[in-house]
Amino acid sequence: MTAQTTERPVRAESAALPARARRLLRSATLPGALFVVLAVLILAPVGLVVLAAFASDAPRPGNVGLNGLTLDNFASVTTAGSVAATLNSLKVGLGASVLALLIGGFLAFVTARTNVYLRGFLYLAGLVPMLLPSYVGALAWSVLGSENAGLLNITLRDLGLPGFVDVNNVAGLILVLALYYAPYAFLLIHGALSLMNPDLEEAANVHGASFGRVLRRVTLPLITPAILGATVLIFVLTVENFPVSQIIGGAAGVETLPTYIYRLMNSTPSRGNEAAAVSIALVAVVLVVTALQRRMLAKRAFTTVSGKGMKPRRIDLGRWRLPALLLGLGYFALSAVLPVLALLFVALHDSPYIGTVLGAFTKAGAFTLESFQDVLSSGVTHRATVNSVVVSIVAALLGTLLAFVVAYVVHRTKLPGRGPLEYVSMLPLAIPSIVLGLGLLWTWLIAPVPVYGTLAVMVIAFVAAQMPQGFRGVAASIVQVDRDLEDSAVMHGASRVRAITAVTAPLLRVGLTSTFLLLLMLSMRELTVPLFLFTSDTRLLSIVIFDDFDNGILQRAAATSLLYCLVILTLSIVSRRLGAKEQK
Amino acid sequence: GCGGGAAGSADATSLVVGGETIADQKLYSAAKDEGSLVFYTGGSEQSEKAVTEAFTKATGINVEIVRLAPNKLTERILAETGAKKLGADVIRTSGEDIILSLAKAGTFQKLTLPAAVTSAVGDAVKEGGLYFSGFDRVYSFAYNNAVVPKDQAPKNWADLLDPKWQGKLSIVQVGAGGSTAALTRFQIDKIGEEYLTKFAANKPRIFDSSAGQTDALARGEVSVATMPVATGIGSIADGAPITVAVPAEGAVGYPFYVGVGAQAPSPNAAKVFASWLLSKDAQKIAVQQGDYPVRKDVGTPKVGDVAFPAADSGWLYRADAKTMLAHTAEDAKRWREIFGYTG
Amino acid sequence: MKVEVHGLTLTYGDAVAVSDLDLTVEEGESLVLLGQSGCGKTSTMRCIAGLETPAAGVISIGGRPVFDSGSGLNRAPNKRNIGMVFQSYAIWPHMTVFENVAFPLKMKGTKGAEMRTAVRETLELVGLDHLADRGASLLSGGQMQRVALARSLAMQPSVLLLDEPLSNLDARLRHRLRMELRELQLRLRVTSMYVTHDQDEALALADRIALMQSGRIVQIGTPPEIYAKPRSASIAEFLGVDNIIPVTREDASCVRLPSAGQKLQVEPYEATGDLRLCIRAEDVLLGPDGMKDTDLGPDGMTVTNALPGKVAGFVFQGSTVVYRIRVGTDLELDAVQLRSSGPLLGLDDAVTVALPPGAIRVLPAEVPVEEPAGVPA
């Protein structure tokens, strides 16, 4: 075969095939390795859930197998209960995505494109709810807005007015979810609006369209991908959200798919297989919605929403500057100020029963720091804080690294198997975390490595559960950096790895830092996935709060929640600082 | 004066409580060498804390509590058992079906309890020592005394049917665990099935688990709730304005079972702890928390200043394991129909 | 319609983009704004279109003021009936070609058959009728440019503004579209204003050219006027004069090269101060090594201003070759020769260059800033 190189190659099949096969083999090693990693992280848990849906027994260690397959579990998908739960989930998902979209879209528009008063502050107001885990928000809102003992109603009654607030229903659930998922819409739409070529709007303006018509006919259609993307993301996340539904909807008998699944698993005897079957139905809903989104986007072109670093024109709001600000402040009050105040009030109040809100301020000794002392001096809290911080940082680091390697292979190479890698990476988004948590538990119990019961399994679970967000984050910035920059380093004598470390990675620093930050926040906030995996040594702050709530110790839960938010805030500031400092 | 602790015993190297040898010298010193144990429990964290802290004080052996709602706990134990990675030394949970399924899965190892203890607790030990009942928790109801004036307070089960409680009443759904199963059995068997129908007519809020309910009651979001006495007492200790009722018609008791893990990492400490749970000291703690002890020599529980009738007075309704196993599924179905609770 | 701009000043924060600019575009005229990147061309246009709010000035269209900083008048862009072709085309990618062109008509309230006919006609005008239903993002650059044009024409604008509409295209396409644009403008006689920084394009498209430097108009005139008589060396350079050489004044018709010291004969000139000798590459004569003044050159004329040099580079350009000749140590001159007019020279060949006095212009380096900006003829 070597002799052939001297001449024009004879394309004999016998010679070409082995060479091609060898090349294929060589090029498949990296994706192969990644695939193995992702398979263990993601496919195994998902596979076990699917298996469970068709099995008569939960695929616990010891009884994993293909015997006893049945379709019986799917009968519970069509019971009245699950149909009602599905309808509620759809209502809640749709309602919350539309409302979150309105809130996020409004904030994004006024901060990106208008001269509203306090624009910088409103931008922060759009992001702050990210620091409040949605279920802490839900906890606060159940304190604020329940019918009888809600602080808002008590205050109203203090003032001699009838209390009318009630969040323990579908509408309340929609409101709370929308409040805490609006930042996703805000970020995506803000990005699209800031990147949009302003010429397109100005052209419409010059060609006779008034402000409103420009908005309707040009601006909105052009940010459709961002709007659709946000809608689908929020829809998926809210439909899957367990803790908020549980806290807000649970008492009112508002059942959604995740709480239904949770209850199936929690009933006596445990109905894990049916839960798995219902989860698969939930996954199907999510997949259909995602496919719809793809089809809607495929039909049209939106190429001008590009990253050209434009300076968009700001619209003069005129006399609407103040009303717009007030609306934004209203959101800030509902999503952050009121909840934090409520938690603070509950944590400081001397008794869990609150007869009067205004009265508490005049009565001596109505407030006590006991809950805080309790929390701050508790060994459990200390350990949980350390655990949370350690797990989140390690999970965010590893998650960013893995996301980088996978995104690199998917977007920068022509290696075989890129497509499947991307799909597998995005898969956890479609699996409700409550199901994923169970799958992870089963997987890591079966796995012949001694990680179960350690913080390592938490890290693994977080890396798996947050792979989609990490992958998207890194992929977005990889796509932004021209691949010529790296190829050019290779052309100038650097090996591929050297080129990546000398050129690509430094250029991606901003993107990687923000992905890291995102994963850090998500890990700090996550409750549902670790709920199945923790042991007494490996409790996280989120678990401690849930436990206290579960044990009916709301005051301590409130105090811990506040501590929790503080830790998240500190972490985000510190890592942002560090990220910024590394920039030249 | 029962000599709580090693110091009280004549032989410094064996564990004696109230004159009963809980662990002989060999076992006890082996347990001390292990130094700590892991305790999986479905009971509430506050009550278990009181127990384990007393044990640690008495023996110097540390106990790590893993608390989970009974069903999450079951799932976890079954999974761990199957993987031969059961992290628990000692397990406590309620529900006959649960304990049976655990036993069937090979979760427990047989435990030879000290003779003195065995004779004191009688039939609480099941299946030749595979597991035993540690106490009977009482399921009664409670009300928020800040919202409900004393003269309005419900005293009997029948009082809960008063329409004035409409929308202010709550209950935990039947499938939440052994506790609610026992309550339902009691209500159907003892008070009459129409009770449930009338109760349902009062439109109670139905909580998924006792998770939110205790808090809702403490805050006054609901005024009256059926709830385990121990849970109520725990909340009261945390400052909640709750009063637990001692209804004249009686109340239901349901056993919390204890077993030693088959692969217990600290088998000796596990055995000592399990045995100690049946000692006078431990049983007294149970009494303080509102649970009926399995020993007869430590009295009956009290709430506030009201003492519960003696265990054999007929006030406490107890269904044996066989009855429970026979009725649980059917009761649950009935309950769901009555409350229009789907699932 | 006639466009008049008086005393226009536009600032972005502290930076002055347009400063006290006066400009008139006559009815039906095609005026080209020519100037370097960043001199304020786009800004001026955007002020006329109403997309920027000037700090000072008066703008009127067809005699009616649309902006007046004195009275606070500021008509909204959609009320000015101005067609604008954006540098980026700004074709709406979510609409078809037809919808893009129909947009301004719909905004005017034109409906149904009338609207459709108007759109079809305009599309025919730009030769795109066959693509009417194509998604606008699926077009080539040249086609997009024509859609942008059609869109602006469809609204029958009082004034048409075109902002470097050809700068994104390759040379061939640019040449063809330049031709088509000029044809269209001549046919429709719409008042138009065209921004470019390419002098060829300016010469090709303009009735008059306004040369802009740092926010002001420094010269205005017909293409032949501007081409023949740039007011300063920097304007000349911008107009494609290849050789701009610093010289010092000797007398009214003689200058000296500062480095080499040679004196050069030139046409009498008036400029004073910092002087530049400007000569186009095609006017520089190339002769054999050793050729001297008063010799006969290759074209049979007497040689003047002969300078000895060496070939430092050359570029073949179709029928011509551009040679770069190094004279002395620090002077380089470009000279164009027809390929037919002599043998090809090689690198480092010794040659003589001659600068015919008639082709030389001696100009001030810059137009003094204080001088009033060019006033329309």
Add this chain to the structure above:
Amino acid sequence: MKVEVHGLTLTYGDAVAVSDLDLTVEEGESLVLLGQSGCGKTSTMRCIAGLETPAAGVISIGGRPVFDSGSGLNRAPNKRNIGMVFQSYAIWPHMTVFENVAFPLKMKGTKGAEMRTAVRETLELVGLDHLADRGASLLSGGQMQRVALARSLAMQPSVLLLDEPLSNLDARLRHRLRMELRELQLRLRVTSMYVTHDQDEALALADRIALMQSGRIVQIGTPPEIYAKPRSASIAEFLGVDNIIPVTREDASCVRLPSAGQKLQVEPYEATGDLRLCIRAEDVLLGPDGMKDTDLGPDGMTVTNALPGKVAGFVFQGSTVVYRIRVGTDLELDAVQLRSSGPLLGLDDAVTVALPPGAIRVLPAEVPVEEPAGVPA
């Protein structure tokens, strides 16, 4: 070093970007790859550089094979010692100018004073030594281009590949840099391959030009050869021949315009099939209305192939004017006139155009695809 490419085929999924391409670049030669957007120029280069893995073919550099699909040989890009200037420059924005240029030297293991000297020298060569410590993203487009060039030169490559390095620049800057690049290449005599889609640039920079169409080389030759003898009308059009007119064969030296029906005298030609008459705008003669064959034209020569027409547009271009003349109903011809050679014509003026047979080439519309692609001289 000599670059040889045999039977190169590159596919992206199902799409064939380069198909069975043969090409040789001689040692020290500057070869320009010229072709329309999307014809596969960049792809060919990337194959040579090793950035793409071809489906088939053999590539050798300096006689040593670097890629062979038969034996599976595929040398890594960083082992091929090829310098490449990317279309996008690919300047590393997080490094200074100095660091950018030093990068390839560091990769080679050059250190300390030696490395610094080499960088300085290269920067001097491209005239950027004063900007060495500037952050590389703070440069103008032209400066970046020179950094990219310096970076590739610093590694003393065996072969230099340049991918449309000037396409992002404005016309003036492009002209200047084109000149400088050619000078540098002539001085260093590095084997180089230059991609462009601009025919002027190709003519200016090439020792030989390889014309590429849909993944193949369709013609290869020196600039004058290619300029004088394009093999097909589509190549001629690409080379800037303005008038390409479909005609039918009458006899070996006569063709007929299909629409108007006129016969035209041409030089004897051999082409058959789908024919095109090609003539440059500067070769078309313009005469007064009513001028006929055998009349004496404005240049004093006998007129041949006179056609009556009307001025449909004109563009002023410095010293020349381009007229677009409409002949009959559907034929338009461009004609260039020197501004001095006659009075300016106005729109719709009636004129006569004449097509001198010596300037006409009759060519096939396309080179038949089956025919073997051009073989290097």
